[in-house]
Every structure is written in structure tokens, then in C-alpha cells.
Amino acid sequence: MTHDAPALSITDLHIGFRSRRGLSTAVRGVSFDIARGETLALVGESGSGKSTTAAAVNRLLPDTAEISEGSIVVAGRDVAALAPRELQALRGAGIGLVPQDPMTNLNPVMRIGDQIAEAFEVHDVATGSQAHDRAVQLLEAVGIPDAATRARQYPHEFSGGMRQRVLIAMGLACKPALLIADEPTSALDVTVQRRVLDLLADLTDEMGTAVLLITHDLTLAAERADRVAVMQAGEIVEIGTAHDVMHAPQHDYTRRLLAAIPGTTATPRDQPASSGTESSGTGSSGAAATPLVEVRDLVKVYGGGTKAYAAVDGVSLTIPAGRTVSVVGESGSGKSTVANMLLGLVEPTSGTVLVDGQPVAGGRRALKAVRRRIQPVFQNPYASLDPRFTVGRSVAEPMGVHGIGDKASRRARVAELLEQVALPADVADRHPHQLSGGQRQRVAIARALSLEPDLVVLDEAVSALDVLVQQQILELLARLQSELGLAYLFISHDLAVVRMISDEVHVMQQGRIVESGSPEALFSSPQEDYTQELLSAIPRGA
């Protein structure tokens, strides 16, 4: 092996998946090299084949996948031709992995220190107490305070960001020449994401590790990688330096991806969702009278005694009819709890919710009446639809619950609603598993609209979607707002999206609103440290 041999060299890679219907190709003719110490980002939407390509490098493809053509050369050896034992020796020692979801990638019944030490043990780097000591050192290196104590703890005693640090420590334990980082921060809050990526960059620079970074986030890729490769439908459509791809994209798909990134092309409030003069004219006069919804001093305390803590600690906000009010914050900030109290899903410890100036009374009947006017759309379109219901049944269900119409009129209404969210009518007879994530979220929106609500609570409603789909859903929401005069309460951790669609933004931290204002004011001159930190953590590309 010469000194300049690349850390990874993929040539004409084809990967297919066997199924009852035959072989479907997931990766077709992918070729690229990663030089020693270089970071290459592989960018694409879900289903583009980026994760399949990455999984082929350390041969962790599912059993149904098959490398039909091409070669993957790591450290001068073709991975596809290795015997199981050689492969085992290469994994961890030659190729490290930092996986996506820190919550599921650590063994829940094994101590953190043991899980890291295991990497040393299986590669005979160190054993016993020596391995344990090195694991503690490594935990210190990835910024875990009090590492010696922490090494004896279990994964559930660590936060998401801490777990991801542990996974980085594990991936880099044996100083591999190549590290695969598969969406390493997509499950983390934006400020945590920044710190974790900084750490990853520092360590790989120091060790001279080459990195294959898998991400759906083009801006993040451009910010963190030397070169960027864009994948679409199993092929690399564009590859180049991060700067070139961002500023002089050659391929149409890359241009579309770039255009769909919230906040890059769209300036605030030029979307119909927050369409300027017209709605603000009517809106402000309406707001002066009585806002659609007003929340006063909402408090939610969990637990009791010394362990009591306030998830929401005195939140007040108003939502005028026909406007979009956003609440941003990181996980644990209490933003979803606010949404759930508004929806009547969580009972407030104290404080009032006023709808049309009237306090929402307790009792089931009153709650039902309010729920008819305030409808939710949740984050995960895969979990928020009953898998056994047809789409038509899911959309019609709220009407049934509230005793609206008969079977025939409900069916007609379902067809109308599906048309409103731009879904073909025959979707009504399908089941959720036959639909894509974006289509499912349209169904969830149609279901929310079935009761003709005044306010739709969108709790991270576009966060789980790919960027192009996300753009389509945001456009749909904007159109529905102007057509139906809906108000939105938009809960999100994604500041760029919030900036694009909001009339008013509230920033939440530890149960309190720390800053409020129009998106222009908030984003151009944030007053609070926390808002500034959130803003600076957004990846900005190269």
C-alpha cells in the first residue's frame, strides 16, 4: 500500500435488494474516493441509497441486500471479498462507525465503560482493567465530565448528546483510518448538534481520520465536509468541493435541494402563509378585539416534593385568527407540553386557556367542543395514523366522534378533504403503509381539517420529512391558511422553517418564554444569549 492510497475507494458499486418481486436496485454505479484525512459528505433524501452505500463499506447491509457489482477498497483490500474473520478484524479497527440514533445504538444493559472497552478487547488492543482505563481516558477526550464515575453508568443515565459522544468515542476507539458517520447528529438538538460535530471534527483532524459523512442536510454537509457528493435514486448526480456544490451546482436536483432549504432563498414573510399587508390588516384589527386563543400563565409541574419540576413555567401567548404563531426551543424546553395543554391532552397545573375570550371550562363536554376547534398534526407520520385503518376511515373518524353527517356525507367530505391536501381520491382506500412519509402527513392534515377547526397545532409537523417534501407540505399549509383562514400554532426546533412561515415567534427555554417577537426582529437582532446561541448553531454551508 502506497502512502497516497486513498482511505476508501469505491468503484462502480451496484447494490440490490431481493424481495418476492425480484431484485430492486438501490445503488447503481456509485464511484468515489476519500483521501486520507479527508471528509466527504454523501447527501441525499431518504431512499436515495446513501445509507446503503455506507453500510456496504463495513458490510453491515441487511441480509436481503446484495452487492452485485463493483469494488470497495479499504486500506488496499476489497471489502466485498473478505472472509468473515478478516472482516471482523477490519470493523472497528480499520473502519469506525458513528451511527444515527444515540437512543438505540447503545446496549441498554451494559455499562458505558464496558461498551467502549469492548472495542479494545475484541481487537486485542488492551484487556481487563487496562481496557477500562483507556475507556475512561476516551470518555474524557470526548468531553464527558467525571468520566471515571460515568464509565460505570448505563446508557439511560446519559442524555442524547452525551450518548452520541460515547458513540463517537466507540467509533474512534481503535483509531481507524476511516470513519463512517451515518447522520451522526440528526437526532440531536441544534446546539448539541453543533458541539458534537465540532468534537467529531477536532478528533478526526487530530487522528488524521478520513470521514464518510452521511447526511440529508446539504447545508450541514457543505459546512463540515471537504467535498460533497449528492445522491439521487441510487446514483451520484453531482460531486465536487463543498463550495462548488453550494455556490455553483451543476445538476438540476442539487439546485432543487438548495432551493428547498428553508431560509436560503425565501426571505421571511414572502410566503403566502404569512402574506404581508392583507392578512396583517385584517389580522391586527381582529387581534385587537379578541384573539382566537389566549394562553395566560400556563404552568405544568410534574412530580411532587423535592423532585417536582416545572415543564412549563408561566407561559402566556396569544394566537390571532388566521395567523401563524411559532414556539421554538430544544427538546425539554416545554414547547410540546404547551401544545398538549392547548389540545386538552395534558391538564395544566395552573393558568387558563381562553378561546374567543372565554375560558375553557373543565369537563368532558366542554373539552370536546374545544377539541373540535383546535386540531393537531403530530411529528411522526408513521406513528400518528392507525395502521389498520384505511386512509378514508382515519380522515372520517373525527366526524364520527363528533357525530357530524351520515356515512355518505362523510365519504363525500373525505374526498373533498383529500383533494384539498392534493392527494388522489383513490388514496381513501389505501392503508398508511402504502403511502410515503409526505403523503401520510397530508392525510394527517386532512384529518385535522375534517372538523373545520379554527386552529391547527402543528407539533414538529414537518421535522421528520425530507427537505423537498418538507417544502411541499409548508406550501400546502400556507395555501390552506389563506383559503380557510386557519390559525397555526407551529411547534418546532427548526429555526429556519420557523422564520419562513411565522407571524410571531416565541423562544422557549426550560419552560419559559425567553424572547418573543416578529421573525425579522428576532432573527436579525436577537436580544437573549440563548436565542443567539440557537441561531449561530444553524449550519450555514461552506
Added chain:
Amino acid sequence: MTSQALRRLTWRLVAVAATLFGVALLVFVMLRAIPGDQITASLGTEAAALTPGQQAALREYYGIDQPLVAQFFSWLGELVQGNLGWSVRSRTSVASLTMSALPVTLELALLSILVALAIGIPVGMLAAAAPNTWRDGLGQLVALLGLSVPAFLLASFLLTYAASGVGFNPNGQPYAVPWDSVSALGLNLQQMLLPALTLGFGIAAPIARTTRTAVLSVRDEDFVRTARAKGVGERRLRRRHVLRNALLPVTTMTGLQLGYLLGGAVVVEQIFSLPGIGRQVLLGIQQKDYAVVQSTVLVIALAFVLVNIVTDLAYRVVDPRVRAS
């Protein structure tokens, strides 16, 4: 101990007490719903020849002249003071009967669980190692047999085959108390062999199924893939990552089965002539020995509850997440 833990413990004890009271009431009523009483049970048709005076004397002797509510609460009152009652048939206290029967059942239950784990876990893992192949099919078949072959059939088969085929019939001899002497312990273990196999085979089935399902779901977990990416070999992966996690549901299943076994395997104890708790209840029912049945059933219920608590504690050992909450 935190106040929360204390409150949870208190609730737990209240629930235990309520369960035991319910069981006591149920067994008391059911026993009396069966036609006949102690007098007919001991004298049979001759009971008709008793004079009214003799009848009344006997009723008073057995304590069944009192109203039912009074009988119930006087029994309960005795129980609370630790007095399980008096067996009118064997003329000993129920407590001393139970003291000699309980260890037999306990030993049998533990041995059966050992047999079940020794069969069930490997069969389950073998089946899960290659799902939907002949090995899996074989494992599933064994499990199905364990579930569907009745204990009395397997017990009778083992007993007759061992006795007539190889001349192994330790259960033909009187039950040997294991702590009497070394040779008694040897005989005792021989006497336990076939019944433990019978019960163990039956319980191995649900354990194998639970193991199979758990291993299959853990195998696809992200952390298993991550461990593989670390360079962990397949054997170590199975032992340290997959099995450790798969054992969580198996623990629950084992505890559940142990609870049932402590209720006494009536049929198996009967067939193999083991003087366990199940046989004590059966005999008590046949002889209308109210105190024996009532108090023994309550002891069984208590054992069941205790096993549940122990299972919860065992769960804390195998799952660190439970320890924390």
C-alpha cells in the same frame, strides 16, 4: 428510602393484603358450595343414622354450627395470629402439615424451572438463529409438544417406561426427606428426577417461545449492529449483547411459571407419590378438611405473591433501567 419508594411499597402491601383477602373469601365460599360436609365425608351414608343430638354434637365439634360469617371471621382471626388451624382428619396442625409439604413442592418447582431453562433457552436460541428453517421448525415443534402433551400423559409414560424398561422406580419407595442423611438426599433427587422432567418439559415450551421471540427482536436492534461494526465476533455478540437483552422477558416468564408451580403440581405430585402441597390440598378437598384446604390455599396464594415480588427484584438486577426508576 425516598418517600416515593415508601409510598409504592405501602401500596404494594395493601394490594397483597387485598389479594389474600379475596382468595380467602373465594376459597371459603367455594368449599362450602360443594355438597356435603365433614360429617358426611367421614361417616358417608352412615351419617343418616346419627341422632339429632349426635348430629349437633358433631356439628359443634367441627365448628360448623356457627353462622358462615362467624366461621369466616373466626378462621381469619386465627390466621392473623399465625394459627393456620387444625386438621381434623390427621389430628395435627395445618402449620405442621404445611411445613413438611411446602419444601417438597419448593424443591420440585425449582428443579422443574432449572430443567425448563436448560431446555427452553437453547431451543429458543437455536430456533431464532435461523428463523423459518428446519431448525426453527424443530424448535417450534418441541415447544408445541411441550404445550400440548398433558402432564399426566408424559408422567405416566415416563413412570412406566422407566420402571418396566430400565427398572428405575425410586418413586415406588416412600418419600425420602433430603436432609435426613446423604443416602436419603440421593434417593430424594432420584425421586425428583422424573417429575421435574415432566413439569420442566411443559414449562420449557413457553420459555423457548419467549426466548425465540425476544432473540429475534433484539437481533435487529441498532445496538447489535453497532457492536458488530465495532468488530465484535458473532459468538460474543450473541452472548453479551443479544442474550443479555433477550433474558429480560424470559425472566418475567420464568417468574410467572414458578408462581404456578408453587401452587403445587397436583397431578404430577399424585402420580409420583410426592407429599407436596398440591396433594395436601387434594386430600383436604376429598376429606372435607376445611381448615387444611382453606389455609393451604392461602399459603399458596402468599407464595405466588412473594414469587412475583422476587421476580420484580430479579428484574431490577437484570435491567438497570428498572433500577433507576
